[in-house]
Amino acid sequence: MNMIVCVKQVPDPEVPPAKFRIDAKTKQVMPPEGIPPVINPFDERALELALRLKDAYGGKITVLTMGSAKSESVVKRGISMGADDGFVLSDPSFQDSDSFGTAHILAAAIQKIGNYDLILCGRQASDWDEGVVGSIIAENLSLPFIALALAIEAADKALKVKRVTTDGYQVFSVPVPAMVTVCWDVGRPRLPSGSGVIMAARKKIPVWSAADIGVDAGQVGKGAARKEAAELSRREWARKCEIIQAETPDEAGTKLAEKLREVGAF
Amino acid sequence: MERFDAIVVGGGPAGCASAYVMAKAGLNVLLFERGKFAGAKNMWGGAFFGPQLNELIPEFWKEAPVERFVTRHVLSFMAENGSTSLDFKSTRFCAAPYNGFILLRAKFDGWMAQKVEQAGAIVAAGMRVDDLLFQEGRVSGVKVGDEEFPSDIVILADGVNSLLAKKAGLRSDFLPEDMKQGVKEVIELPRETIEQRFNLVNDEGAAIEFVGTCTRGLPGGGFLYTNKNSLSLGLVIELGSLVKSKLKASDLLEEFKHHPDISRLIEGGRTVEYSAHLIPCSGLAMMPKLATGGALVTGDAAALLLGTGLILEGANFAIASGMAAAQTALEAKEKNDFSAGSLSRYEQLLKESFVLQDLNTFRGAPAFLKNRRIYELYPELAFEIFEAIFQSDGMPRKGTLQVVKEIIKRRTSMISIVSDLWKARKAI
Ligand SMILES: Cc1cc2nc3c(=O)[nH]c(=O)nc-3n(C[C@H](O)[C@H](O)[C@H](O)COP(=O)(O)OP(=O)(O)OC[C@H]3O[C@@H](n4cnc5c(N)ncnc54)[C@H](O)[C@@H]3O)c2cc1C
C-alpha cells in the first residue's frame, strides 16, 4: 500500500502556555526561544496508523510537510519512525496560507508524487486547531474522505475504515485512493529507533518550491486567504479564594451552594 | 550493524566539543543525547569563560546565542541586616575576544549540537544510552534499548551522575559531601528594566555572586546573571550539609528572592523556568579514573570542574576535556590502538593543559570552602565593620583600626582569622 502522510511542524505543545507570548501585531503565538518546534502530535498518530498498515501489508510511506527549510526535522522524525521518504514544501509565496492555500499546496505535491492508495492527515494541527486541511485536500483531489479513523484494513482495492463516534464505532468501506484523517485514540505512536535516527540523519530531504509542484502563487499565501485573523488573545484564568464561615456543615453547604449560584457556577 | 569510529554519550559542552573535533577530523561519529533536544533538560548558572570555545570555533560569539558579555562582576557578602559588595567593571571586557559570556543552556547546547551536525557527526537526540558493550574486557560500544551500536571508542560525557563511568569501572558512587545542589529560576523582565537596574548598556552583562545568609551559612553561595530579557537567579549549596540541616534548596531560594538586595532587582519579573542540578565539587579528590580500554570520561562525569568560591568553571573545563578526549581518540585511531595504555594519553594531555593544572593549583579549595566561618561569620563581620565606619552616632569617632579590632574581638579572635587567611592563601 502506498501512503502519503501530511505532517505539520508546530511549536512544542508540551511547553506550558505561560511561556508563550502573543505578538499582537502579526497575531502570532511566539514560542520561547531555544525550544525547537516539533511534529504535530496528531500527525504522529497518523504516521503510527500508516506504519501499522505498512507492518501488515507492506508498502511505502512518504511524509510531506509544508513550511520552511527548517521543517525538515519533522520529515526526518517520520523517517526515523519508519517512513521511507519525505519532502519539504517551501516557497516564499506559501507564507501565511490559510487552510485552503495549505491544502492546495499539499494536493499539488501529492499529485506530483502520484501512485498513492491512501493519504493520511492528523485530526487537527495543535497550533491552530482548525482540523480542515484534510477534508479540503480530499475535495481538491476528488477523493473519498473519512474523518477520525481509528483503524484501517485493506480489502482488495478497497479499505475498511473504522471510525470513532461519540458512543461507538462506524466502519466504512471506501475504494482506493482515499483521504483519511486519524483520531487521537489510535494510541501512542512508536518511538524512533536508533538505527532509524541514523538513517534519517543521513537522508537528504528534497525541498520543493511552488514551481517544482506547479503551484500558482496567486492561489496561495496571504493574498489568497479567504479569511483574515483579526485578533488573538490568551484565555485568562483568574483564581480567587474565599473561605465560607459557618457553624455547622449543613450551613456551610447551603452557603457554599448559594455562593456558587451567585457567581454563576451553576 | 554499522561500526562507528567513535560514539559520544551526552550532548552537553563536553560531548559536543569532543564530537565536533572528531567529526571535523573525518571520523564517523555518533552522539547520543537523552534529552528531546540537546540542552532540553540542562541547566547551569550561565557565566562562561570563552578561550577554549574560541579555539574550537573561532569568534564563536558572532554566531552563538550569547545573551550578554560579562563586563561587571560583583561579589556580595550578605549579612542578616545588609550587605558588603565589591563591584568590578572592566571596559576591556566589552570588546572581542571578551572574557565572560552569559548563556542559557537550552539555546547554547542546541547551537553546539547543530555545529556538531554541520561538522558531519550524527546527533541522535531523544535516545538514552542504557549500557556499554564489552569485548575482551574493554568497552566496544553502547546499548540503547535493545539496539547495539559498536564503536572503536566511547567518550563518556554524560554529566555528573554518569552511570556509564560506573559501568565502565572508572568510578564508584559520589558522596553527598562531594556534591553541591544547584537550584535556579529564570525570571523574565523587559530588557530596558534589566539595563537600568544593573547599570548596563547594549550587550553588557553583570555576574553577581553572593556569599553569606543566602545559604543560611551552609557552604555555597548565590548567583545572579543578567540575560537579554531575563535574570538567572540561583543558589549552589553543598549537598551533605543541606541533607544534615534538613533544609531544602528550593525553600532557601524562595528566601533568597525575598532578601531586600534581591527582591528589588527581580521586582515585577515573571518566573518562567525552575531547575535543579548537581555539581561535583571535590576536585581532584573525587576524580575517577579517566580512561579504560575503549572509553574515556570527560567533563562533569569526570568531576573536572573548578570551584574556587569566587567562580565556578565547569563548561570551559568540560569543553577542554572533551577536546583532549577527541585528540586522544584521533591519535589512537592513527595507531589503531584503543587499549587502556594507548588512551592514557588523555590524562597526559589534561596534565599539560589548564584542566589538571588548575585543579592541582586549587586542590586545597574544596576542603577550605567547607569552613562555615566563610558563610556565617565573615559576611557579618564585614557588615558590622562598615556599618560602624559609616554610622554617625553623635559620639566621638574611634580610629578605624580600633573599630575593626573591637568588632573582631567581640565576634571571633584574631588568631582564627589569621589561620583562615593562611589557609585561604594556600587554597585559593
Ligand atoms: C503567520 C501566519 C499567518 C496566518 N494567517 C492566516 C490567515 O490570514 N487566514 C487564515 O485563515 N489562517 C491563517 N493562518 C493559519 C493557517 O492558515 C493554518 O495553519 C491553516 O489554516 C491550517 O490550519 P491548521 O494549522 O489548523 O491545520 P488543520 O486543518 O488543523 O490540520 C489538519 C491536518 O492537516 C495537515 N496539515 C496542516 N497543515 C500542514 C502543513 N503545513 N504541512 C503538512 N500538513 C499539514 C496535518 O496532517 C494536520 O493534522 C496563519 C498562520 C500563520 C502561522
Ligand SMILES: Cc1cc2nc3c(=O)[nH]c(=O)nc-3n(C[C@H](O)[C@H](O)[C@H](O)COP(=O)(O)OP(=O)(O)OC[C@H]3O[C@@H](n4cnc5c(N)ncnc54)[C@H](O)[C@@H]3O)c2cc1C
Ligand atoms: C547551578 C549550576 C550553576 C553552574 N554555573 C556554571 C557557570 O556559571 N559557569 C560554568 O562554566 N559552569 C557552571 N556550572 C557547571 C556546568 O554546568 C557543568 O560543569 C557543565 O555543564 C559540564 O558539562 P558536561 O558536558 O560534562 O555535562 P552536562 O552539561 O551535564 O551534559 C551531560 C549531557 O549528557 C546527557 N546524558 C546523560 N546521561 C545520558 C545517557 N545515558 N544517554 C544519553 N545522554 C545522556 C544529558 O542529558 C546532558 O545533556 C554550573 C552548574 C550548575 C548545576
